[in-house]
Amino acid sequence: MSETAFERNRPAAALVTASLRECRPAVFWLDGLQRPSRPVLSGDHRADLVVVGGGYCGLWTAIRAKERDPGRRVVLLEAHEIGWAASGRNGGFCESSLTHGTENGQRRWPNELDQLDRLGAENLDGIAESIDRYQADVEFERTGELMVAVEPHQVDWLAGEDGFLDAEAVRAEVNSPTYLAGVWDKDGAALLNPGRMALELGRIAEGLGVEIYEHSAVTDIDRSKRLVVRTERGWVATAQVALATNVFPSLLKRNRPMTVPVYDYALVTEPLSASQQADIGWRNRQGLADMGNQFHYYRPTADGRILFGGYDAIYHFGGKVKPQYEERPASFTRLAEHFFATFPQLEGLTFSHRWAGAIDTSTQFCAFYGTAAGGRISYAAGFTGLGVAATRFAADVMLDLLSGETTERTELEMVRRRPLPFPPDPIASIGVSATKWSLDRADHNQGRRNLFLKAMDAIGLGFDS
Numbered sequence: 001m002s003e004t005a006f007e008r009n010r011p012a013a014a015l016v017t018a019s020l021r022e023c024r025p026a027v028f029w030l031d032g033l034q035r036p037s038r039p040v041l042s043g044d045h046r047a048d049l050v051v052v053g054g055g056y057c058g059l060w061t062a063i064r065a066k067e068r069d070p071g072r073r074v075v076l077l078e079a080h081e082i083g084w085a086a087s088g089r090n091g092g093f094c095e096s097s098l099t100h101g102t103e104n105g106q107r108r109w110p111n112e113l114d115q116l117d118r119l120g121a122e123n124l125d126g127i128a129e130s131i132d133r134y135q136a137d138v139e140f141e142r143t144g145e146l147m148v149a150v151e152p153h154q155v156d157w158l159a160g161e162d163g164f165l166d167a168e169a170v171r172a173e174v175n176s177p178t179y180l181a182g183v184w185d186k187d188g189a190a191l192l193n194p195g196r197m198a199l200e201l202g203r204i205a206e207g208l209g210v211e212i213y214e215h216s217a218v219t220d221i222d223r224s225k226r227l228v229v230r231t232e233r234g235w236v237a238t239a240q241v242a243l244a245t246n247v248f249p250s251l252l253k254r255n256r257p258m259t260v261p262v263y264d265y266a267l268v269t270e271p272l273s274a275s276q277q278a279d280i281g282w283r284n285r286q287g288l289a290d291m292g293n294q295f296h297y298y299r300p301t302a303d304g305r306i307l308f309g310g311y312d313a314i315y316h317f318g319g320k321v322k323p324q325y326e327e328r329p330a331s332f333t334r335l336a337e338h339f340f341a342t343f344p345q346l347e348g349l350t351f352s353h354r355w356a357g358a359i360d361t362s363t364q365f366c367a368f369y370g371t372a373a374g375g376r377i378s379y380a381a382g383f384t385g386l387g388v389a390a391t392r393f394a395a396d397v398m399l400d401l402l403s404g405e406t407t408e409r410t411e412l413e414m415v416r417r418r419p420l421p422f423p424p425d426p427i428a429s430i431g432v433s434a435t436k437w438s439l440d441r442a443d444h445n446q447g448r449r450n451l452f453l454k455a456m457d458a459i460g461l462g463f464d465s
Contacts, residue, residue, distance in 0.1 A: 004292070004443055005150040005178045011340035011347075019336050019350050025327060028268040028307070028353040029195030030088045035081060036202070041216035041234040047075040049402075050229045050236050052218050052251065053244035054078025055087035056387065057380060059201035060395035061242045063130075066208035068399065074210045075236050077229065079217035079248075083198020086247060086387070089357030091266065091297050091309055092197075093287045094190040094388045095145065096124040099414070100365040107457070108364055109414050116414065123393040124190065134207075136200040138192045139302045145189035146173060146286040149181040153446040154291040158183050174288060175281045176342050184286060191287050191299055194388070221251055223373045242398045243379035246387070247321060247360035252372050252379065257421035259382050260319045260428060261358035265331040266309030267339070268301065268353040272346070277304065279345040293439035293447070296338060305352070308339045313359075315432040317425055326356040359385045364419035367394050371401050378402045382419070420459070431456070 049065055051058045054076055062076045098120040099105030105113045131140050148170060149155045158164060163184045165173065170182035206212060213231075221241060222228035229236045243251060247261045272280075282300060289297045289310075298308040312331040316322070332354050340347065362368055362382025367390055369380050378401040380394035387394075397415055400407045409415060422428050438453045449457075 002444055002446075006338045006341045009178060009341040009344065011337060011344065015340060015347060016333060016336045019340070020332060020354075021350070023267070023332070023351040023354045025355065026353050027089050027195070027355040028301070028305075029092070029193060030084070031353065033195050033199060035199065038082075038212050038214040041077060041213040041231050041236070043234050045075060045211075045234065045236040046073065047211075047236050047238040048072045049074045049240045049242065050227075050238040051076040051242045051244060052229070053246065054080075054082040054202070054212065054214065055085055055244065055246060055391070056083075056198065056201065057246060057383075057391035057394055058242070058244035059087075059198065059205055060392040061244055061398055062205045062210040062212075063201065063208060064392070064395045064399055065242075066205070066210060070208070075238070076205065076210055076212045077216045077218055077231065077236075078212065078214045081214050082202045082212065083195060086357050086359065087198045088195045089266075089355060090194050090385075090388060091287075091299060091307055092192050092194045092388070093145065093297060093299065094124065094127065094140075094192050095386060096120040096188040096389060097386060098123070098366060098390050098393055100384055100386050104365050109412075112413055115408075116412070119393065119409070120389075121188070124188070124389050127389055127392055128190070130204075134200070134204045136197070136204065138197045138200050140190060140192045141285060142190040143285045143287065144184055144186035146170070146288045147183045147185070148174075148176075148179045148288065148290050150178045150290050150292070151443075151446075152180065155181040157291060157447070173281065173284060173286070175279065175345070177344065178342055189287055191285070192388070193302065197388075218251060221373075221377070223376075227373065227376055239376065240402050241373075241377045242395075242402065243377065243381075244391075244394075244398075246381050246383065247358045250379070250381065252377070255370075255379065255381065257424070258368060258419065259360045259362050260315060260422050260432075261321050262361045262432075263312075263314040263316070263325050263328070263356050264309060264359050264385065265312055265314075265328060265335060265356045266307060266354070267332060267335050267351045269306045269308070270350050270352050271304040272306070272349065276346055276349065280343055292443050294436075294443060296335075296342075306339075308335055311335065311338060313436070315429065317429045319422075319425065319428065321358045325358075328356065331356075359383075360387075361385075362419050363422065366390065366414075368419050369394065369397050369401065369415045370418065375402070375404060
């Protein structure tokens, strides 16, 4: 087995330790945000549509519902605060893909891939249009995404792709000695500020007349003649419900095995000096990811920092979402090591923020959809780390399903077919561990997938970081 680029270029331990010494456990995007004060649901209410969940998926659903029918009374219930979970903790990559990349889409929905790519591109354009129309201050930058090869076998994967850059060309874009080639997708991705995006979507929703209640966790949905959505202190009688709870246990029991929470970790540096910025280039401010099975994603921020995340994808036995899982020193140390292996010229730069978040992983690596209660409840979940843009598409799918109308979206096989559920623990934990070990071995063996990975792919229970 060969060493990876991050092992061949491992920085000194003292450098890594010093870089993390002043790093605070705080989500960079949410740090210092001024939040509006919102009420807790109490007493009895009426609505035409109740949206459960105040992340991107729920917020887009509320917005799109009001755009379709301004007279519709929409209530959104959030268990904590708007955007506090995955929607405020991600890397801010807003990608057009609805299928978690071309390879995954080709394997699962080959006959629909062109259509799905078109719908994804239209959806990204729609996000850009909404940001412009509502004058949303979200630091939206349509700079594209640069995929980089850091191992010789990865160069072969990129060869022949549109936008291919050889080693000299890719290092002229972003200067890292580990880069051997790259592909710059200029149209299929944008960057944004996740925390600001969540708050601005909340502002837009309220401006359209959506009633938002925070710290109002839903405890039950009574499926009587009229749906009744209950919280600890109140309830809402409604004609329809859209569930956008994603990584958290579904209010529909049959959907609980459909996702597992996988923890992802990220660091943000202090602002770079002018000389440090010159040393790495990055003038075109693309989002960036490497080509490993265990991959890193990284990007510049508006104030001159670098966010660096990914690689470790940690599943905890029992599939729970717990605050204590967010603090994992080994993952942050590994990220810092890989950062300085990538950018040795930035020696001495320190990290200011560290955090983690739970990804709602499904076995098909992208969202699944459906209805319950005779079509009165719709749901979407399982975005698997690629939901910043896809949640808006999911909002339209859920609203289409609630309307009962046949649309291009509701006719998609991707929408109509449910993925396989995850098995219970200990089987799930053993499977995730075996898959991670196999992915790591593939990264050390010219990308060659072993029999276990091929078998998991074949039955639709593969695993992706």
